[in-house]
Amino acid sequence: MGKGRVEAFSDGVLAIIITIxxxxxxxxxxxxxxxxxxxxxIFISYILSFIYIGIYWNNHxxxxxxxxxxxxxVLWANMxxxxxxxxxxxxxxxxxxNHFATLPVAVYGFVLLMCAVAYHILAxxxxxxxxxxxxxxxxxxxxxxxxxxxxxxxIAVCLCFIHPSIGIALxxxxxxxxxxxxxxxxxxxxEEEK
Amino acid sequence: MGKGRVEAFSDGVLAIIITIxxxxxxxxxxxxxxxxxxxxxIFISYILSFIYIGIYWNNHxxxxxxxxxxxxxVLWANMxxxxxxxxxxxxxxxxxxNHFATLPVAVYGFVLLMCAVAYHILAxxxxxxxxxxxxxxxxxxxxxxxxxxxxxxxIAVCLCFIHPSIGIALxxxxxxxxxxxxxxxxxxxxEEEK
Amino acid sequence: MGKGRVEAFSDGVLAIIITIxxxxxxxxxxxxxxxxxxxxxIFISYILSFIYIGIYWNNHxxxxxxxxxxxxxVLWANMxxxxxxxxxxxxxxxxxxNHFATLPVAVYGFVLLMCAVAYHILAxxxxxxxxxxxxxxxxxxxxxxxxxxxxxxxIAVCLCFIHPSIGIALxxxxxxxxxxxxxxxxxxxxEEEK
Amino acid sequence: MGKGRVEAFSDGVLAIIITIxxxxxxxxxxxxxxxxxxxxxIFISYILSFIYIGIYWNNHxxxxxxxxxxxxxVLWANMxxxxxxxxxxxxxxxxxxNHFATLPVAVYGFVLLMCAVAYHILAxxxxxxxxxxxxxxxxxxxxxxxxxxxxxxxIAVCLCFIHPSIGIALxxxxxxxxxxxxxxxxxxxxEEEK
Numbered sequence: 001m002g003k004g005r006v007e008a009f010s011d012g013v014l015a016i017i018i019t020i021x022x023x024x025x026x027x028x029x030x031x032x033x034x035x036x037x038x039x040x041x042i043f044i045s046y047i048l049s050f051i052y053i054g055i056y057w058n059n060h061x062x063x064x065x066x067x068x069x070x071x072x073x074v075l076w077a078n079m080x081x082x083x084x085x086x087x088x089x090x091x092x093x094x095x096x097x098n099h100f101a102t103l104p105v106a107v108y109g110f111v112l113l114m115c116a117v118a119y120h121i122l123a124x125x126x127x128x129x130x131x132x133x134x135x136x137x138x139x140x141x142x143x144x145x146x147x148x149x150x151x152x153x154x155i156a157v158c159l160c161f162i163h164p165s166i167g168i169a170l171x172x173x174x175x176x177x178x179x180x181x182x183x184x185x186x187x188x189x190x191e192e193e194k
Numbered sequence: 195m196g197k198g199r200v201e202a203f204s205d206g207v208l209a210i211i212i213t214i215x216x217x218x219x220x221x222x223x224x225x226x227x228x229x230x231x232x233x234x235x236i237f238i239s240y241i242l243s244f245i246y247i248g249i250y251w252n253n254h255x256x257x258x259x260x261x262x263x264x265x266x267x268v269l270w271a272n273m274x275x276x277x278x279x280x281x282x283x284x285x286x287x288x289x290x291x292n293h294f295a296t297l298p299v300a301v302y303g304f305v306l307l308m309c310a311v312a313y314h315i316l317a318x319x320x321x322x323x324x325x326x327x328x329x330x331x332x333x334x335x336x337x338x339x340x341x342x343x344x345x346x347x348x349i350a351v352c353l354c355f356i357h358p359s360i361g362i363a364l365x366x367x368x369x370x371x372x373x374x375x376x377x378x379x380x381x382x383x384x385e386e387e388k
Numbered sequence: 389m390g391k392g393r394v395e396a397f398s399d400g401v402l403a404i405i406i407t408i409x410x411x412x413x414x415x416x417x418x419x420x421x422x423x424x425x426x427x428x429x430i431f432i433s434y435i436l437s438f439i440y441i442g443i444y445w446n447n448h449x450x451x452x453x454x455x456x457x458x459x460x461x462v463l464w465a466n467m468x469x470x471x472x473x474x475x476x477x478x479x480x481x482x483x484x485x486n487h488f489a490t491l492p493v494a495v496y497g498f499v500l501l502m503c504a505v506a507y508h509i510l511a512x513x514x515x516x517x518x519x520x521x522x523x524x525x526x527x528x529x530x531x532x533x534x535x536x537x538x539x540x541x542x543i544a545v546c547l548c549f550i551h552p553s554i555g556i557a558l559x560x561x562x563x564x565x566x567x568x569x570x571x572x573x574x575x576x577x578x579e580e581e582k
Numbered sequence: 583m584g585k586g587r588v589e590a591f592s593d594g595v596l597a598i599i600i601t602i603x604x605x606x607x608x609x610x611x612x613x614x615x616x617x618x619x620x621x622x623x624i625f626i627s628y629i630l631s632f633i634y635i636g637i638y639w640n641n642h643x644x645x646x647x648x649x650x651x652x653x654x655x656v657l658w659a660n661m662x663x664x665x666x667x668x669x670x671x672x673x674x675x676x677x678x679x680n681h682f683a684t685l686p687v688a689v690y691g692f693v694l695l696m697c698a699v700a701y702h703i704l705a706x707x708x709x710x711x712x713x714x715x716x717x718x719x720x721x722x723x724x725x726x727x728x729x730x731x732x733x734x735x736x737i738a739v740c741l742c743f744i745h746p747s748i749g750i751a752l753x754x755x756x757x758x759x760x761x762x763x764x765x766x767x768x769x770x771x772x773e774e775e776k
Contacts (some may be wrong), residue, residue: 103227
């Protein structure tokens with residue numbers, strides 16, 4: 001089964017998720033600078049989530065680029081990933097509107113955690129489907145990056161209840177780890193071409 | 195007439211439907227755990243509908259994969275399917291906001307019923323267009339699965355007026371039947387390749 | 389310049405227009421049958437507009453299928469068409485919410501009129517670009533259908549001020565004319581293949 | 583790394599941005615001509631932004647057409663451009679709702695300025711990636727058009743605080759400069775083909 005339409009559908013959903021988040025930034029009624037200032041926490045949470053979706057899109061793009069086919073299980077694993085990603089606009093809006101209060105920050109982290117889990121499952125299924133000598137399988141290996149993300153997110157969600165800023169700091173660290181698209185895949189693809 | 199743009203358009207509409215549903219989950223104003231709890235029925239109805247749209251996308255993907263061309267009638271049959279699918283976010287929101295009350299659950303079932311009818315019509319038109327020896331025609335056969343869905347949904351909508359949970363249970367059963375993409379098509383495609 | 393990305397962008401915009409219209413159908417707060425009944429005019433206007441966007445998509449699909457390349461002017465003519473189409477959800481919502489009152493029905497007709505004008509311009513530009521012996525040019529000819537639509541819409545908008553139902557009736561007649569995708573193009577394409 | 587999915591994702595995001603702007607044009611509750619008149623500033627700001635997004639799409643289309651591959655940096659530069667473009671619906675809505683008041687017009691200009699900066703960065707990265715003899719590099723050259731836009735926008739934002747109409751006039755001038763897709767690229771592509 002071809003991968004083209006899975007890519008197209010995922011692109012569509014990710015494009016919509018990234019864009020509807022901006023709808024949470026409601027147009028203020030006045031025209032003073034204070035109205036704009038009150039939007040700052042919402043704007044910051046928007047930037048953070050925009051980067052997250054960007055990271056997922058980039059990495060998804062890379063992963064899909066390195067595979068050849070998909071099956072029914074992969075379709076559902078991908079759908080599962082899109083489900084958790086689709087909750088990011090909600091979590092972003094709640095966190096921004098409440099100025100990074102404890103519970104919204106923890107819920108935001110929980111959604112990110114579930115996205116990371118879903119991405120890990122998808123990567124494992126794709127590696128399994130293509131065999132242990134495939135580009136995807138050797139590139140991912142034991143998926144240390146994926147596992148580390150899951151662990152950091154879990155800790156981050158717990159530490160939110162001490163202070164939400166600890167959570168935000170840890171989420172940012174995971175983003176930094178993934179910001180550069182998966183070098184593992186790029187390296188393997190280049191080697192392959194030689 | 196090529197099928198590429200029909201797939202692209204359907205993917206676009208399905209991607210938007212699945213994503214705008216999340217807009218029904220309004221960001222709560224407070225930050226207490228109770229605010230989150232009050233969202234639970236909306237969240238459950240969102241999960242249910244997400245799975246449904248996922249199922250339709252998967253099966254639509256499979257069906258389109260097995261055909262070669264489309265005509266004017268097929269374009270309209272596809273549009274008809276998209277119309278009923280586009281009502282799912284509305285029905286989902288109404289059902290979730292009213293904690294699975296009788297009428298919203300029955301309306302939700304009616305929309306699912308009409309989607310099933312529209313899918314059945316599309317499948318029949320495609321089978322007819324490709325001739326009775328085509329992959330799609332032999333795979334679908336008498337479309338027992340499609341007909342069974344229509345019957346179960348009809349019964350489910352009626353039984354909602356006894357208790358809405360019976361309706362929900364029956365809707366879930368139909369989802370389970372379709373959860374695994376159409377093996378009939380996959381089998382036929384594999385045989386063809388041999 | 390290739391036509392692929394113009395098709396993709398137009399598909400995307402049309403898919404979003406057709407889907408966001410449903411957002412005008414606000415989820416009612418109660419669960420009684422009367423709540424649902426009060427949505428009937430909005431639902432009818434949704435069906436009408438869904439069919440209109442469907443018609444535009446089908447015909448756009450056909451027209452784009454018959455051409456080979458585009459230029460800067462065509463890109464802007466297409467953008468112009470998308471602009472007027474993007475106003476349909478607004479006009480639909482206004483008309484439905486006000487139970488087909490005079491001014492909203494006339495405005496709805498005006499938007500449809502401008503869509504027809506924009507489509508006619510796009511068709512003429514494409515015909516001109518491909519030369520008078522091209523499939524598109526011979527298929528469209530003097531574009532009687534396009535011109536007739538423009539005239540009927542103009543009359544319809546004026547007659548709305550006698551009674552809006554005359555407007556709705558005339559809009560429906562134009563829809564009927566275009567419901568079947570452009571046979572002219574299909575015929576030409578078939579002849580070409582022989 | 584192929585450019586196909588970057589185009590698809592950008593098309594998706596641009597298609598959504600251009601379409602959700604229309605959601606800022608809230609359906610009025612009455613049916614009088616005055617209700618419609620009160621929407622005029624929102625409508626004008628919608629037209630202006632529609633043209634802007636159209637210009638970006640056209641030029642993005644042209645630029646992507648002239649390149650061969652992308653890398654991780656380009657993906658992020660593109661994401662950065664989409665980020666600023668995604669703020670246009672918000673800025674448009676704020677400006678329209680407040681009848682082109684000083685601060686909203688200045689903020690609108692600031693968003694346009696950042697879009698221009700982001701586009702310039704993307705163009706430079708693509709030119710650098712393809713080498714100084716590539717179509718994109720020779721076509722863009724020192725990117726005078728891009729630099730001029732950045733300067734005019736900066737001046738325009740400052741002059742808004744004298745009178746917002748000066749800002750609007752200058753924004754319109756930049757739009758006029760870019761309205762016709764990049765002739766530089768078209769010329770180079772034609773020469774290449776000879």
